[in-house]
Amino acid sequence: MIVGLIPAHNESDGIAASIASAAAQVDHVIVISDNSTDNTVALAEQAGATVIESVSNRDKKAGALNQALNAMLDLGDSPFELPVLADDDFVLVMDADSRIDEGFVDRAIEEFDLTPDAGAVGGVFLGDPGGGLVAQLQRNEYIRYAREVARRKARAWVLTGTASVLRVDVLRMVADARQRGDLPGEYGVYDTLALTEDNELTLAIKTLGYRTMSPKECIVRTEVMLTWRDLWHQRLRWQRGAMENLREYGFSRVTRPYFGQQLVMMLGVFAMWLFVGLTVLSVVTATFQIHLVWFAVGMIFVVERIVTVWAGGFRALAITLPLVIEFLYDIFLQAVIIAAIFTMLRGRAANWYHPTDAKTTDASANTGPSEPNEDQDRALVAR
Numbered sequence: 001m002i003v004g005l006i007p008a009h010n011e012s013d014g015i016a017a018s019i020a021s022a023a024a025q026v027d028h029v030i031v032i033s034d035n036s037t038d039n040t041v042a043l044a045e046q047a048g049a050t051v052i053e054s055v056s057n058r059d060k061k062a063g064a065l066n067q068a069l070n071a072m073l074d075l076g077d078s079p080f081e082l083p084v085l086a087d088d089d090f091v092l093v094m095d096a097d098s099r100i101d102e103g104f105v106d107r108a109i110e111e112f113d114l115t116p117d118a119g120a121v122g123g124v125f126l127g128d129p130g131g132g133l134v135a136q137l138q139r140n141e142y143i144r145y146a147r148e149v150a151r152r153k154a155r156a157w158v159l160t161g162t163a164s165v166l167r168v169d170v171l172r173m174v175a176d177a178r179q180r181g182d183l184p185g186e187y188g189v190y191d192t193l194a195l196t197e198d199n200e201l202t203l204a205i206k207t208l209g210y211r212t213m214s215p216k217e218c219i220v221r222t223e224v225m226l227t228w229r230d231l232w233h234q235r236l237r238w239q240r241g242a243m244e245n246l247r248e249y250g251f252s253r254v255t256r257p258y259f260g261q262q263l264v265m266m267l268g269v270f271a272m273w274l275f276v277g278l279t280v281l282s283v284v285t286a287t288f289q290i291h292l293v294w295f296a297v298g299m300i301f302v303v304e305r306i307v308t309v310w311a312g313g314f315r316a317l318a319i320t321l322p323l324v325i326e327f328l329y330d331i332f333l334q335a336v337i338i339a340a341i342f343t344m345l346r347g348r349a350a351n352w353y354h355p356t357d358a359k360t361t362d363a364s365a366n367t368g369p370s371e372p373n374e375d376q377d378r379a380l381v382a383r
Contacts, residue, residue, distance in 0.1 A: 001085065002105060002165075003072065004029040004092040006049070007064045011096035012038045014223065019047040021099035025106070026092055030082070034064035040096075055079040059192035061161075065093065066188035073168065075175050077187065087169035094163035098125070098222040107217045108165035111154070119170040119210025120201075122159040123220035124149055131226045136319050137329045138224040138231070143316060144308045149214050156214035157261075159205075161198035163220040174204050183207060184248040194248075196241025203245055206254045228332075235333065239340035266341075269334045 004022035008015055008031055015031065023029050031044040034054040044051045057063040070078035072085050085091070090112075092105060100123065108121040124146045127139035149156065177183040178191070183204050185191030194200035202212050225231035243262065249255050302323065309316040319325055 001028075001089040002026040002092060002109075003085065003089070004094065005065065005068055005072075006031045006044075006094055006096050007034055007061050007068075008032070008036060008040050008044065008096035009034045009061075009064075010036050010038045010040060012040050012043055014097045014099075015040055015044050016047040017099050018094065018096050019044060019049045021101075022092060022094060023048060024102070025100065025104060030068060031096070032064045032068045034061070052080050052082075062188075062190035062192045062194065062197040065190050065197075066192065069171065069175075069189045073172055073175065073189070075172075075188065085168045087172065089168045091166045091168060091171065092163065093161075093166060094220070095161055095222065098162040098220050100163050101219040101221070104163065104218050104220065105165060107215050111213050111215050111218075112165075112167070115211060115213055117209070117211050118167075118213045119205040119208070120159050120164055120166045120212050121218065122156050122165075122212060122214045123163040123218045124214050124216055125160050125162045125220045125222050127224040128221055131224060133319070133325070134228055134231055135224045135226055136315055137326065140309045140312060140316050140319055140326070142224075143312045146216065147308055147311075150216040154213045154215045156202070156212040157258075158199050159202045159212050160214070160220070162222045163218075164198070170205060170208070170210055173208055174201070177204070177208060194241060194245060195237050196245060199238075199242055200245045200248075203249050203254060203258075207249065207252070232332075232336065235336040236340055236343075239336055240344060243340060243344055265337055269337055272330065272334060 002025075004019075004026040006015070006018055006022065006029065011018075019029055019031065029049040031040075031049045031051045032054055033041050033044070033051060034057055036053075041051050041053065052068065054064045054067055057067060059066070067078055068080060068082065069091070070076060071080040071082040072091070074084045090109070092100075092108075094100065104123065111121045112118050125142055126146065127135065127142050171189050174183065175187070175189050178185040179187060183191075184200070185193065185204075189201070190197045191200045191204075205212055225234050242258075246255055246258055246262065251259060305320050305323070305326065306317065309320050
């Protein structure tokens with residue numbers, strides 16, 4: 001049996017399409033509405049899903065998922081009565097703003113047969129069309145990531161929250177390990193104190209000795225951030241969450257590559273700003289020269305940037321060819337890394353940012369003061 005589980009908070013724009021894409025591939029779709037104030041529930045019911053609403057949840061996506069999974073895995077401490085799944089069943093967990101391509105689930109199940117020690121199979125995500133420059137830059141980034149995953153023979157760094165198929169027996173092992181204190185988190189499948197619950201679950205599954213996979217055929221299409229503000233907050237949460245996850249797990253055989261990745265990213269920040277500084281200095285002092293060797297290296301870089309987004313078509317190439325655009329985007333992403341490090345070192349609380357809530361807040365700011373919604377804006381304090 002395969003059950004689709006879709007957590008949703010104010011996702012009326014995309015919930016019907018998300019349900020439709022999952023319903024054609026799983027036995028049953030359950031939507032758990034978490035503090036929604038729009039018509040998400042009505043639209044999900046119209047789309048044919050079973051809809052439950054979280055009860056007194058203050059733990060965002062992870063808390064909502066735990067409430068449903070605690071019932072489905074017979075772990076107790078759940079306000080719902082849902083069918084209990086067997087160990088050989090599967091759960092498709094996907095975001096309400098995403099759609100899985102036809103054949104996603106079948107390919108994921110096939111991957112479990114091909115890789116017996118796989119604990120979960122995640123999707124390779126591509127960005128939705130539309131939007132302006134900031135949207136296209138994200139689509140380029142996602143295309144390159146999908147190509148990178150394919151070249152790693154489907155080994156996934158992180159189980160994407162957009163859509164992943166999870167083994168029920170492995171989920172029970174994760175929950176048991178948390179309860180014993182062998183994994184971070186107090187109770188349940190997801191660590192409710194983690195800013196990036198999907199990254200944390202990846203580390204949990206790998207710590208228990210299982211692999212995480214992402215076959216190139218498991219395509220999921222998801223929304224992209226349409227403003228620089230939304231993108232900043234999204235990436236800040238991702239980066240801060242990843243660093244906090246590593247802090248909780250410590251240095252081990254499992255986390256060693258992730259620590260290495262973070263180190264390479266930080267060295268990249270240093271190298272980028274060193275390059276910018278030296279270039280500016282050479283121009284100011286009139287010592288700038290073009291050397292054949294470095295010109296050749298630069299051309300290799302240009303070709304690599306073009307080849308890796310070729311599948312994205314004209315729009316992707318139009319953004320890539322003027323190198324300065326993606327160069328500035330890289331600087332933006334590096335600024336996120338720097339901000340995440342400083343906020344973490346200063347011990348500042350990190351917030352879960354939801355673009356829909358931001359729009360609501362902006363609108364209410366124009367009409368007068370309003371009381372904050374503690375369930376939607378609760379700060380997650382670094383442990």
